Amino acid sequence: MSDSKAAAVKAKTTTVELRLPxxxxxxxxxxxxxxxxxxxxxxxxxxxxxxxxxxxxxxxNAIEHGxxxxxxxxxxxxxxxxxxALEVKVMDDGVGMKKQPAKPDIDRKMHGEEGPRGMxxxxxxxxxxxxxxxxxxxxxxxxxxxxRLDKEAA
Amino acid sequence: xxxxxxxxxxxxTTPAGHSVTILRFExxxxxxxxxxxxxxxxxxPKATTKLILLDFTKVDYINSSGIALVIQLMxxxxxxxxxxxxxxxxxxxxxxxxxVGITKYAQLFADQDxxxxxx
Numbered sequence: 001m002s003d004s005k006a007a008a009v010k011a012k013t014t015t016v017e018l019r020l021p022x023x024x025x026x027x028x029x030x031x032x033x034x035x036x037x038x039x040x041x042x043x044x045x046x047x048x049x050x051x052x053x054x055x056x057x058x059x060x061n062a063i064e065h066g067x068x069x070x071x072x073x074x075x076x077x078x079x080x081x082x083x084x085a086l087e088v089k090v091m092d093d094g095v096g097m098k099k100q101p102a103k104p105d106i107d108r109k110m111h112g113e114e115g116p117r118g119m120x121x122x123x124x125x126x127x128x129x130x131x132x133x134x135x136x137x138x139x140x141x142x143x144x145x146x147x148r149l150d151k152e153a154a
Numbered sequence: 155x156x157x158x159x160x161x162x163x164x165x166x167t168t169p170a171g172h173s174v175t176i177l178r179f180e181x182x183x184x185x186x187x188x189x190x191x192x193x194x195x196x197x198x199p200k201a202t203t204k205l206i207l208l209d210f211t212k213v214d215y216i217n218s219s220g221i222a223l224v225i226q227l228m229x230x231x232x233x234x235x236x237x238x239x240x241x242x243x244x245x246x247x248x249x250x251x252x253x254v255g256i257t258k259y260a261q262l263f264a265d266q267d268x269x270x271x272x273x
Contacts, residue, residue, distance in 0.1 A: 024185060028215070049246035056217055106255025109225055110232060116225040119254050120218040126253055 018077040020059065022067035022092075027059035030077045030090070037079050038086055041149060050127040051086070051147050057120040058090040058143045066092025066141060076142075084149050085129075091142040096135025157181040157215075159190035163198065168273045173202070176266070178209040183220030191223040192230075200234050207269055208260075211242030221254060228259055241269045 016037055020026040031052040038048045059075055067073040076091035104122050108114040125131045130146035164176040177194055181187075195206070208224070210216075216224075231238045241263040243251060248262055256262075263269035 027217075046246065049244075053217075053246070053250065056215075060217060060219070104254060106225075106258055109255075110229055110259055112229065116222040116229065117219065119221055123218060123250065123253070 012083050014081045016079040016081070018079075020063075020075040020077065022063045022069055022071050022073050022075060024060070024063060024069075026075075027056045027063065030059045030075075031056050033077070034079055034086075034088060037081055038147070041081050041086060043086070043147070043149060047147060047150070051088075051145075054124045054127045054131075054145055054147075055088055055090070057124050058088070058145065061120055061143070062090050062092035062094070066094030066096075068094070086147050086149070088145040088147075089142050090145075091140055093139060094141050095139070096141030097133050100133075159183055159187035161190040161194040163194065166270065168205075168270045170273065172205055172273055174205045174207055174270065174273060175203045176207045176209055178212070180212040182215040182217075183210075183213055183223065184215070184217050185219035187220055187223055191220075192227055195227045195230065200236075204236055205273055206231060206236055206238045207266070207273075208238065208240040209242050209266065210240060210247070211265070213242070213247075216247055216250070221250070221256070224256065225254075228256070232259070239263065239269055239273065241265050 016033060018030060018033055020029055034055045035048050035052050038051050062075040063069060067075060073093045078089045080087040101118055101121055104119045105114060109116050124145065128145045128147045132144050134144065135141045158181055160180040162178050164178060166174050166176060168174055175198055179190065183191065228238050238260045240260055242265060243262060251257055251262060263272065
């Protein structure tokens with residue numbers, strides 16, 4: 001993240017942190033918390049729905065692929081509410097991704113040329129304003145999402 | 155944490171006289187929903203089931219694993235020369251289904267009446 005972007009997020013930031021068990025279904029705790037924070041910030045209902053799906057998919061990836069469903073490991077979620085944007089970091093103990101998966105192709109799926117799964121990252125990227133995946137060097141990785149408050153339409 | 159997915163099957167006739175099988179889902183559609191989604195579909199008699207309507211009216215949460223189950227159902231239906239349609243999705247999940255391309259193979263309707271009128 002550039003210095004100016006980091007400064008913009010940090011200005012007047014309110015932070016909410018969660019630790020989730022690596023168990024499927026607990027992504028809904030992150031969804032409802034993020035929705036509450038976004039509502040307090042004044043996000044429109046449709047953007048809150050986008051955020052809920054993006055954060056759910058990020059948590060599912062962290063639970064399933066990052067922490068490999070190991071319930072001894074937890075998924076960290078940090079919501080940083082700035083003046084004009086909400087930044088979300090979802091952290092796990094995985095090694096991160098070496099490369100971005102290909103964009104899902106419904107035609108290839110319908111013809112059995114690719115599996116029906118593999119849409120989580122695509123949905124995250126499509127539903128938020130920024131998404132980046134960071135493979136940490138210390139055995140921890142995270143995905144960082146940013147959704148901006150559109151005051152004109154709010 | 156995930157609410158159990160329930161499904162039930164209804165058989166209706168459209169105003170145009172076509173027989174339609176409606177798969178009604180309730181709860182979350184996620185990785186745990188395989189029996190409720192694919193199991194319910196696979197239990198339908200293939201010889202007589204040609205038009206399938208998926209009812210999402212009582213579904214609040216669908217994640218990518220749930221979408222994958224819907225696509226798996228669509229693949230199996232396509233291979234059996236059945237047509238799949240859906241109704242009752244929220245505006246958000248209508249957008250998501252469109253983004254992933256499901257609407258290219260399964261037309262979405264606002265509600266059951268709109269779907270039956272069109273089939």
